[in-house]
Amino acid sequence: MAELLGLGCSHGPIILTPPEVWHKSRERIFGRNPNFQAPPQLIEALGDDNGLTQDRLDQQKIVDAFQVMRDRLHEWNPDVLLVIGDDQSENFKQDNLPPFCLYTGSEVDGYPFKNMGGNNNSWDAAANTKFSFICPADFSRDLRNSLIRDGVDMSSSSALTGWEWGLAHAIINPLVYLDPEGKFPLLPLFVNCYGEEAGPDYPPRPTARRCYEVGQAIRRFLDTRTERVAVVASSSWSHSFLAHKFDCSAIDLDTDRRYLELVREGKGSELAKLTPEELQNSGDHEILNWIIALGILGDVPAEIVDVRESHTQLAFRVAALWG
Template identity: 35%
Template sequence: MAYEESESTPFQKGFAAGKRNAWDEPADKAFRYQGHPQGARWLASRLIEQGVDMAYAYKPLYDPGLPHSILNTLLFLDYDRKGFEVPVVPFAVNCYGSKVISNRGGILPHKENGKLLEPDPPGPSIKRCMQVGAATARALQESPWRVALVASSSWSHAFLTEKNHFLWPDIESDRAMFEALQAGDYDAWGKVSTPQIEAAGQQELLNWACLLGAMAELDRKPEVLDYVETYVFNSNKCMAVFRP
């Protein structure tokens, strides 16, 4: 996203609307973030040159702010509210898969005129996301800028895991992915199929797959900071850094 800047009101959106937040900030509080159009255009061009059919945008089409997947990351990166002045190039990945849109973001299949909606096309494979991440790393190594790559997502989501009656995440599948991550076994991630990802409610791991593809290209190994499992809340969490 080659935005000059963006302004978002995260506490008026989606599940956060009308709820108390960790900072006790008012619901109408707006956050403004600086973009980096030059860097975004440069990266999109380098990816296209490497065979990645990269889409890009200069302004939002519907919502004037950033999507929650990117906005939440920025809120937490400035948890102490000292201000976030680093230019941001949002990089969107289709983590919806074949169910989220047709289910209208809910748990159960959505019906129109009494008929179930057809499943949507699947999202990209983990393998392809890792290839895009590797291409991104190669491009950025040649860039004139100092860059931090950040991937943010929860892991398995309860509301996407039908085999657990939509009550808890796929603990076992997340543990398998975590063990591979901890061992730096990126090849194991690349072998996981799209049907496996969707059955485990792990669609958001595609964000991590892009990052792991980049880290594999740069030969960086993870330092796991924390891994949190739950049978009560919606999703498992993992935090890791990949130091130079």
């Protein structure tokens, strides 16, 4: 039987930057949308200092939540750290766009500060700072083989074009908090959460149902193993710039609060019923990462460590633990 620890967190670049510069990403992202209409909650959170007070508060809560999760992870001391995150045209380009891809190499690097411009990160670290991880190649190949024989046509890569960039930000950013030392063997699982949102050349994102089934198939494999596996679901939920029902201008708070209660109560399997249209409308594209994790963990209640709802940080952020 698998011994599992679950962690849910966000990965947006702002988790690595000081709150004093958060307004820049806001302005850049809002500026991309010609139909942008500031929702009243955003105007309120911006206050009279362009959101700095709110940003400082949110940043501290995010850092504190990562500390809680890091402590639990290191105390639990997993044999494998499975991180489920979406690639956003980083490692996966038009030449290869699988719905899911397991990394089967034996090591991997990440450069989380590279695209932030200079030393623009909370640690004032150099832009080319490298984080290195060993990876459980045999375990990963066994998982891939088991999934395929179980009916899930999982792709894999140990030498993907694009690795010179290092790990996609959805994988590497949370690790800056959770395991910057590379203590635990890292197994990245990529998910094409953006799908058609990234452009007409991109295949649709996998369905919530399929993501949940992939999680269940991973669990069937884990139940045959003795390794202790920590499963990290890496993503925010509704993104203001993806919430089509609000003209890509506002986070869908009501919807995400509903999903949060399901996760809290151990009814995560309900999220497998979400339709592609629901995900598209509420901007919850990236919750697919969590739905895979929920398929692995099963319907067990989550301990909600923190919830960030401010429109100033562009997405609904949940920090959670299972087990």
